[in-house]
Amino acid sequence: MQGGAGGPYPDQMGGASIFQRLEPLLPAVRKPVQYVGGELHSVVKDWESCQVRWALMYPDAYEVGLPNQGLQILYELLNERDDVLAERTYSVWSDLEALMREHAIPQFTVDAHRPVGDFDLLGVSFATELGYTNLLTALDLAGIPLSAAERDESHPIVVAGGHAAFNPEPIAEFIDVAVLGDGEQAAVAITDLVRDWKAAGRPAGRDGLLVRLATSGVAYVPAFYDVTYLPDGRIQRVVPNRPGVPWRVAKHTVMDLDEWPYPKQPLVPLAETVHERYSVEIFRGCTRGCRFCQAGMITRPVRERSITTVGEMVQRGIAATGFEEVGLLSLSSADHSEIAEIAKGLADRYDGEQVSLSLPSTRVDAFNVTLANELSRNGRRTGLTFAPEGGSERMRKVINKMVTEEDLIRTVATAYGNGWRQVKLYFMCGLPTETDDDVMQIAAMARRVIATGREAAGRRDIRCTVSIGAFVPKPHTPFQWAAQLDHETVDRRLRALKGALTHDREFGRSIGVRYHDGRPSIIEGLLSRGDRRVGAVIRAVWEDGGRFDGWSEHFSFRRWENACTAVFEGQPVSLDWYTTRERDLVEVLPWDHLDAGLDKDWMWQDWQDAISGEEVEDCRWSPCYDCGVCPSMDTEIQVGPTGRQLLPLTVV
Amino acid sequence: MSRTPDGPPPPPVVQRLRVRYTKRGRMRFTSHRDFARAFERALRRSGVPIAFSAGFSPHPKVSYAGAAPTGTASEAEYLEIGLAVSRDPRRVREALDAALPDGIDVVEVVEAQPATPSLAERIEASSWEIRLPGVSEEEAAAAVGKFLALDSVLVARPTKDGHREVDARAGVASVRLGVARNPDSGWETGPCATLNLVVRHSTPAVRPDDVLTALRRAAGLSTPVTPVVTRLAQGLLDEASPQDERRLLDPLG
Numbered sequence: 001m002q003g004g005a006g007g008p009y010p011d012q013m014g015g016a017s018i019f020q021r022l023e024p025l026l027p028a029v030r031k032p033v034q035y036v037g038g039e040l041h042s043v044v045k046d047w048e049s050c051q052v053r054w055a056l057m058y059p060d061a062y063e064v065g066l067p068n069q070g071l072q073i074l075y076e077l078l079n080e081r082d083d084v085l086a087e088r089t090y091s092v093w094s095d096l097e098a099l100m101r102e103h104a105i106p107q108f109t110v111d112a113h114r115p116v117g118d119f120d121l122l123g124v125s126f127a128t129e130l131g132y133t134n135l136l137t138a139l140d141l142a143g144i145p146l147s148a149a150e151r152d153e154s155h156p157i158v159v160a161g162g163h164a165a166f167n168p169e170p171i172a173e174f175i176d177v178a179v180l181g182d183g184e185q186a187a188v189a190i191t192d193l194v195r196d197w198k199a200a201g202r203p204a205g206r207d208g209l210l211v212r213l214a215t216s217g218v219a220y221v222p223a224f225y226d227v228t229y230l231p232d233g234r235i236q237r238v239v240p241n242r243p244g245v246p247w248r249v250a251k252h253t254v255m256d257l258d259e260w261p262y263p264k265q266p267l268v269p270l271a272e273t274v275h276e277r278y279s280v281e282i283f284r285g286c287t288r289g290c291r292f293c294q295a296g297m298i299t300r301p302v303r304e305r306s307i308t309t310v311g312e313m314v315q316r317g318i319a320a321t322g323f324e325e326v327g328l329l330s331l332s333s334a335d336h337s338e339i340a341e342i343a344k345g346l347a348d349r350y351d352g353e354q355v356s357l358s359l360p361s362t363r364v365d366a367f368n369v370t371l372a373n374e375l376s377r378n379g380r381r382t383g384l385t386f387a388p389e390g391g392s393e394r395m396r397k398v399i400n401k402m403v404t405e406e407d408l409i410r411t412v413a414t415a416y417g418n419g420w421r422q423v424k425l426y427f428m429c430g431l432p433t434e435t436d437d438d439v440m441q442i443a444a445m446a447r448r449v450i451a452t453g454r455e456a457a458g459r460r461d462i463r464c465t466v467s468i469g470a471f472v473p474k475p476h477t478p479f480q481w482a483a484q485l486d487h488e489t490v491d492r493r494l495r496a497l498k499g500a501l502t503h504d505r506e507f508g509r510s511i512g513v514r515y516h517d518g519r520p521s522i523i524e525g526l527l528s529r530g531d532r533r534v535g536a537v538i539r540a541v542w543e544d545g546g547r548f549d550g551w552s553e554h555f556s557f558r559r560w561e562n563a564c565t566a567v568f569e570g571q572p573v574s575l576d577w578y579t580t581r582e583r584d585l586v587e588v589l590p591w592d593h594l595d596a597g598l599d600k601d602w603m604w605q606d607w608q609d610a611i612s613g614e615e616v617e618d619c620r621w622s623p624c625y626d627c628g629v630c631p632s633m634d635t636e637i638q639v640g641p642t643g644r645q646l647l648p649l650t651v652v
Numbered sequence: 653m654s655r656t657p658d659g660p661p662p663p664p665v666v667q668r669l670r671v672r673y674t675k676r677g678r679m680r681f682t683s684h685r686d687f688a689r690a691f692e693r694a695l696r697r698s699g700v701p702i703a704f705s706a707g708f709s710p711h712p713k714v715s716y717a718g719a720a721p722t723g724t725a726s727e728a729e730y731l732e733i734g735l736a737v738s739r740d741p742r743r744v745r746e747a748l749d750a751a752l753p754d755g756i757d758v759v760e761v762v763e764a765q766p767a768t769p770s771l772a773e774r775i776e777a778s779s780w781e782i783r784l785p786g787v788s789e790e791e792a793a794a795a796v797g798k799f800l801a802l803d804s805v806l807v808a809r810p811t812k813d814g815h816r817e818v819d820a821r822a823g824v825a826s827v828r829l830g831v832a833r834n835p836d837s838g839w840e841t842g843p844c845a846t847l848n849l850v851v852r853h854s855t856p857a858v859r860p861d862d863v864l865t866a867l868r869r870a871a872g873l874s875t876p877v878t879p880v881v882t883r884l885a886q887g888l889l890d891e892a893s894p895q896d897e898r899r900l901l902d903p904l905g
Contacts, residue, residue, distance in 0.1 A: 019678075024878045026681055027723040033686050036678040038753050268693060270679075270686045270753065322693030322751075354696075354710060 014118030015047035018108050025099045033271045034062035035096065037110035040268035041320070043079045043086075044112045050085035051198060052191045054078055055109055055119040055156065057089045057138060059131035060550060062110070065090040066267060067275040069329070070125050070162065073262040074187050084191055087111035087119075091134040092141070094547060100141060107141035116142040120194055122156040123187070124175075126164035129527035130520070130550035132171055136542040139174065146539065148176045148223060153206050159190070159219070166251075166298050167475040167591040170527050170534040172222035176210060179219050180594060181251030181298070182284070184260050189218045211242065220249040220594060227532055227590075233572035235531060235588040250595040251298065253635050257284060257305040261313050268321045277325035277358070278317035282310055282342065286331035287619045287627075287637070289400050290389070291610050292428065294474035295331055298596040300629040302620060303638040307338045307345070311646040314346060318355060325356045334361040334368045335620075337640035343374045345646025351377070362387035362426060364403045369414045381419045383465075386411060387426035391442035397613035398433055400606075405445065409452050412464075416453035422463045423449060429493055430471040430485030430518070433611060439493040442466060443500045450510045465512040466501070468494060470521035474528050476596040478606040480589060483582040484525045487518030494518075519557040523549070525579040526564070531590035534578065536567045597635075599628030665703045665713055665734030669741055670771060670904055671748070672760040675726045679755030680882075684719035687756065691731075694751035700744055701737040717771050717886070721859060726883035728778075730903060732764065732771055762904045774903035775853065777825060779885040780860045782847040783832060786876035792845035793829050795873035800827065805866040809859075816856065820866035823858030825850040825889060826898040833884075850898040852889075 026032035047053070056075055058065030065071065071088065078086035087109035092100065100106070106115040116122060116138065124135055139146055144155050151158075160168050160178040168178040179186045193216060197209045204211065214221040224245045228236040240247060254260055266278060283304040286296040305313075314326050326346070333339065339359075346357055357375040361368055364386045372384055388403050390396040396403055412423050427442055446466050453462045470490045473479045498513045526534060540563035541549075548554040564575040583589065585604050592600070602625075606616065616625055620639060630636050675682065682690070692712055695702045704710035713734030720726040735744075745761040752758065784792055799805065804822060808815040830848035851858050860881045867873040887900035 023678070027878050031683075032681040032723065033683065036681050038678055038755065040753060268690075270682050270690050272685065272689065276689075319697070322696035324693075324696070354704065 015053070015112075015114045017113040018105055018115060019113040021103060021105055022108065022113060025096070025103065025105075028099065029095045030093060031063075031271060034090070035092070035110060037113070039066075039270060041265040042088075042111050042267060043075075045079065045085040047085065047112075047114070049083070051083040051195045052085070053119045053121070054084070054086040054187075054191070055089050055114075055116045055122045056086055057116075057122060057124045057135075059091055059124055059126065059134035059138065061093065061548070062090040062269075062271060063273045066269050066271075066273045067279075068125060068127070069263070069279055069281065070127075070183060072266055073260075074123065074183055075267075076263050076265060077184060077260070078187060078191065081188075081191070083195070087114060089116050089138065091131075091138065091548070097137065097141065097547075106143055107138050117144055117155065119156045120198075121159055121190070123159045123161060125183075126160060126162040128550055129164050129170070129524055130555075131164075132527060132538050133542045133546040133549055135171065135174060136539065137547060147173055149173075151176070151206065153202070155206075157194070157206075157209065157213075161186075163295060163298065164528075166294070166594060166596060167528065167530075168220070168222065168594075169227075169532050169590040170530040170538060172532045173535040174538075175222065177213050177219040177221050178594075179252065180249065180596070182254040183252070184254050184262070186218055186252045189216070193218065211244070214242070214246075215244040217246055217250065218252075221245070222532075225593065231572070233577060235590060237588065238590075238593045248593050248595045250633065251597065253303075253633055254284070255303060255635060255638065257281070257303055257638075258309045261305075261309055264313070264316060265320050266317060266323075268323070275327070276323065277327045278314065278321055278323040279327040279329050280310055280313045280317065281305065281329045282333060282336050282339070283330045283639075286335070288332060288335070288402075289606075289616050289618060291398070291400050291478040291606060292389070292431065292471060292474070293331075294477050297477045297598060299331070300597065300627065301635050301637045302335075304336055304640055306640065306642050306644070307342050307646060308642070308644050310342055311345060311349075315349075315649060318350075324354055325358060326350075327358045327360065329360060332361060332363060333359045334363045334365075334371055338642065338644075339371060340367075340374075341641075341645060343371050347374050347377050349646060349649050364388055364408050364411050366411055366414045369411060369418060369420075372415075372420070373418055381421065383422040383424055384415050384420050385424040385426065388445070389426060389428050390431060390438070391427055391440070391445060392438040394613060395431055395434060395438045395441075397615055398610050399428075399431055400610065400615055402615055402617075405448075408445065409448055412449050413452045413456040416462055417456040419457075421457075421461070422465065423453065424465045424467060425449070427466065427468045428471040429468050429515070430490045430521075432479060432482045434485070436493055436496065439497050440500065442468070443497055443504075446501060446511045447504065447507045450507045460510075463510050463512065465514060468497075468513070468515040470516075470518040472521050472525045472528055475589065475591045476598055476603075478603045478610055480529070480603070481583040481585070481587075481607055484522065484579045485518075486576075486580050487522050490518035490521070516552065520549075520552065520555050522575070522579050523555075523557065523560045526560070526575060529590070530578050533568075533571070533573060537563045540567055595632070597627075597629035597633040599626065599632070602627050661706050662704045662710060663736040665736065667735045667738040668732055668764040669735065669739075669744060669761050670730065670732050670764050671745075671758060672904060673729050673731070673752075674755070674757045674759060675720060675724075675729060676755040676757065677725075679753065680720075680723060680725040682756075683722040684716070687719065688714070688716065690752065690756065694748060695733075698747040698751040700733075700747055701735050701739065703734045703736040715771075717775055718853065718857075720883045721861070724860065724881040724883065727759075728883055728885045730771055730775065730886065760904055771903060774888060774901075775886045776888050777850055777852045777886070777898070777900055778883050779898075779900055780847075780849040780851065781830065781833065781882045781884050782849060782860055782864065783880040783882075784845045784847065784873075784875055785879070786842060787845045787873070788843040789829055789845045791873065792847060795867045795871035796827055796829065796847065798871035799824075799863075799867055802870060805870045807862050807865040807869065809862060809865075818856050818858055818862050820858055820862040823851050823854050824863060825852055826896050827863070828896055848884075848897070850889075850900070
């Protein structure tokens with residue numbers, strides 16, 4: 001209806017709402033409210049008056065995708081621009097997918113219910129690789145060819161972002177570009193490039209735009225790189241196949257977080273979602289140097305948001321949303337240089353206001369307990385979480401989690417002594433060099449925690465929950481060369497640990513053990529460190545009905561295993577080859593041409609140090625150890641203290 | 653032994669306000685839980701001085717009268733709030749309406765006088781409008797006639813643990829062919845009959861869906877397109893109203 005055939009440019013057609021066709025189907029689906037939009041602070045702009053139109057997708061269910069901070073930031077800052085329009089789309093559940101196919105309804109945005117295929121760009125944020133099959137569902141429902149090579153000018157440019165985009169090779173066939181690192185400035189830069197290209201009459205068509213995106217360095221265009229393989233299956237070379245395309249594509253880094261105080265107007269959903277709070281990122285990056293942690297490696301250096309900006313964002317965010325909880329987010333929130341002042345300032349400001357403050361920090365030290373005490377000043381002291389990650393002293397040296405057992409015992413004693421009733425401990429199983437005994441030591445530690453806790457609390461009804469995840473080696477970390485532990489061994493070790501704890505007469509009833517089976521982690525490992533040949537597996541799994549692989553009730557290991565067997569038939573690679581095989585320094589890794597700033601020689605040295613149990617200090621408090629990020633990305637550590645305070649709010 | 657919150661208990665309720673609100677348009681897809689969350693956030697944003705319960709997890713003083721099922725629209729939903737500071741009900745209506753999404757519209761706020769019957773005591777029945785796209789008035793009238801001639805129509809309603817038998821006929825106070833309030837609304841083209849249905853809130857409650865099931869099973873009605881159901885009013889049955897067209901007394905009147 002809008003524009004129509006009379007419009008001066010072909011792209012002014014489209015953008016018409018499909019809601020009238022969708023609405024009669026909604027009474028028949030589960031939780032229909034997730035598809036209707038209309039959230040507080042959602043934005044619907046005039047299609048015609050915008051030059052660049054983004055559909056932003058989080059490839060999971062609405063209840064998971066809506067609270068995603070990255071997507072909300074981009075949604076807000078793009079919509080603030082007069083000539084830009086951004087709408088959101090999420091994965092639809094299979095009940096609606098079936099009805100959409102039956103009634104020929106395309107993948108739609110929840111804001112104005114426009115067909116996703118009508119937009120200039122489809123930006124997809126991947127927090128986890130297990131969302132890849134959901135990308136294919138959305139593309140297919142949108143009428144966008146799954147293979148980028150088959151798309152033409154009528155189709156959106158498919159942009160992948162988020163942490164998984166640091167190795168987008170498994171989905172290289174399905175995306176047009178990937179953006180590495182912080183999205184704020186990159187989204188604006190891409191928008192400008194698309195606008196200019198459209199204004200210039202779309203020179204050289206879709207290919208012309210992709211060349212502009214690649215040569216400007218703003219994004220990685222997989223199609224412009226050829227990958228060749230050695231007879232043994234390893235990669236031989238990754239080479240640009242176009243002039244002017246960089247050999248390596250670098251990540252984006254926002255240096256001044258105070259300049260980007262988003263989200264200002266966070267979405268307030270009607271439907272129930274996984275996080276119902278106003279979240280402020282208090283800093284980005286982490287240099288603690290935990291060797292398993294991809295987030296800590298790819299988001300360097302540390303850049304703090306100042307105490308005053310945090311205070312203003314919280315004040316405006318609560319007023320704008322009515323949320324009753326505020327989360328102070330980062331990779332290790334207790335590490336902000338002025339976190340004590342922030343915690344006290346906010347606790348003072350919102351004393352008696354029914355606003356609760358949360359700090360997702362798992363640092364193992366007494367200061368963390370002090371902070372938690374401050375934030376729970378008038379509330380109930382239920383649970384505190386600490387993450388020693390490794391069960392034995394030796395294991396913690398391998399992963400560079402610089403925590404001794406004495407640290408942990410002292411910390412939990414402080415916690416129980418301060419009235420906290422439950423302590424949760426996070427561990428990983430399957431870490432490099434791990435033995436059965438390293439995992440069994442988790443049991444010994446949990447027993448000591450309860451014994452110490454009973455003494456400190458002066459009561460017996462305290463609890464400790466041990467939560468264990470299977471370790472998955474990730475690209476751009478010192479463990480990127482490591483062999484992933486097979487799921488049979490992971491499961492065997494965890495069963496033995498659980499058995500030891502549940503049969504413990506003295507402590508067993510006070511200790512809970514939580515773990516999932518190790519098989520999904522093997523598929524996560526395949527997708528994390530895979531190369532372009534894994535794309536055919538993803539497609540085969542999707543064609544076989546694979547959806548929502550991040551949900552244990554929808555995940556099927558058998559389906560992935562069978563797809564690997566079929567796809568890799570007659571090739572030197574296999575599921576095991578991608579996961580449980582150790583790599584060596586000379587191997588070309590699929591993501592070597594993607595630059596997170598980390599020096600490969602430094603990472604290799606850190607991997608060798610890991611094996612011999614050498615620790616490395618945090619560069620915020622000790623000399624630089626040359627990880628390479630600051631000089632190669634022209635960045636530097638940005639931390640306080642600023643010396644400023646949060647003043648009491650004046651009552652209006 | 654157990655910790656109790658520091659400080660004085662929360663201030664008591666000094667004023668009770670009764671609120672009528674709607675679920676219009678796409679807001680009909682909100683569940684009662686969705687609405688309750690949105691309403692409590694709207695209270696906070698609008699600065700209405702709601703009173704809270706005591707304890708570690710204080711709850712705002714809001715009590716909801718029976719909510720329309722997810723997927724049905726409503727012009728007449730009710731709740732009552734307790735305020736810690738007295739406020740002009742008109743101002744509260746404006747503030748809440750502004751803070752809630754379009755479609756959840758606060759249409760009336762009145763002060764509950766002390767010692768008046770509770771909201772629950774002033775609501776015993778609902779009046780519903782059912783639009784039947786693709787159904788002619790003749791077909792609808794025939795089905796209604798057959799239905800009314802029966803003494804009892806048992807229908808099975810799916811529940812969490814199986815099915816439950818409900819007598820759809822017993823709960824119906826009146827049902828007749830009506831006139832749509834907004835004949836052009838919706839996506840439908842072609843014939844579209846409208847029913848006006850008044851149902852008593854008996855136990856187990858009879859829902860418009862149950863009556864539709866009964867009309868299909870026992871009276872031969874066929875609905876090619878999903879019907880659109882809207883609650884128009886709730887209240888006590890007006891004994892002075894005609895038997896075939898019951899009216900309800902305004903619970904805020």
